[in-house]
Amino acid sequence: MARLTALSMAVVLHSVLGISYYYYFRGSPESAAPALGAWLFSACIVALLQAVRIFPSTVPADQRFRGRNINNRAIQPSWAALFLETGICCLVLDVTLTKLWHRIESLCQCATVGVLQALAVEEQTFLAYEYWTVGLTTGLIGACLLWLTLWATALPTKLHCRLLDWRRSFHRHCNSMLFGPGTPMPAQAQESAQSFVS
Template sequence: MARLTALGIAVLLHSVMGVSYYFLLGKCSPAPMLGCWLFSACIVTVLQAIHIFPDWWYTNYSATLFELTTETLVCCLTLDLMLTKLWCRIEGLCHCAIVGILQPLITEDDTYAAWEYWLLGLTTSVIGACLLWFTLWATALPAKMWHGFVVWRQRITSLIDGKLSQLVFAQRESTRSYHCSRQSEVTLAG
């Protein structure tokens, strides 16, 4: 897993750089920033869940600053590439689709701009929220699978123990009741 310190520094650096670069110069569409922030949260979730470097790289504790710097740079680079390459494409596709739908329907400029902004904001926010939900579910999947395995193992164990004890003790009780009823017949007859 990426260190939380490195991830926090990367998010802070990228948000400062993101406000200056993405918001002013490199904005992909006229969409609000909520979808972009949700997608950034997806990337941060994935970076927190995966091992950026193998564990054997961390055997030397004297290089802690080097490791922190390297992880921070990798996190910043990943955030940058995913936002510029993937999220801009998603926003661009949504923008093209909304423009294609709105152009024949609305002719006034102010109404068109308002509808474009709100539809694009709604669409990108829903896509970002869905991706964040899926990412949170996917990063928790190994823990869910382990928990499911433990529950399944407990059920199988209790089922086997219950069936075995019923099989073993039910026969003893039935033979005991047979012997008890046989003894009562002998005592009654005698």
């Protein structure tokens, strides 16, 4: 949960609030590409970051899934680790957007300008064609990279499994509140629980 909290904070700081060198860099007049491709590429990097453990866990794997450590206490991440992980996520987002995505945008813009200069059109039409062609090209590249990343990290399947786990634990907690923690469920409640989970 700490990884998702740190990643969420990094996305809010970097992409929503715009605290980034990339967005300052993007404000330059030579960047004519729309932000759609950059947003898709940012989503691609976020999908990669959610799949990577920045700090390895010292808790055994069977205990990690239950949220408990060996002494049966809840695992509490430290604030320093949370802020450090948020900073690392922001740095990764900023470096990949500035160094990698900006180069892709520049290459698409150079190729588009090279092709469009062969057309004899006025300046306003040229700028409109350049904007929409670069936007379409970078958007398509960003969408392909995002699809490839989602496929490689199996994020939709993981989200579906987490949703099912959440539904099961919610149902278990509701049953323990209604019927008590030590009492067995009635047969009708067990049948409805099985139909609810499946």
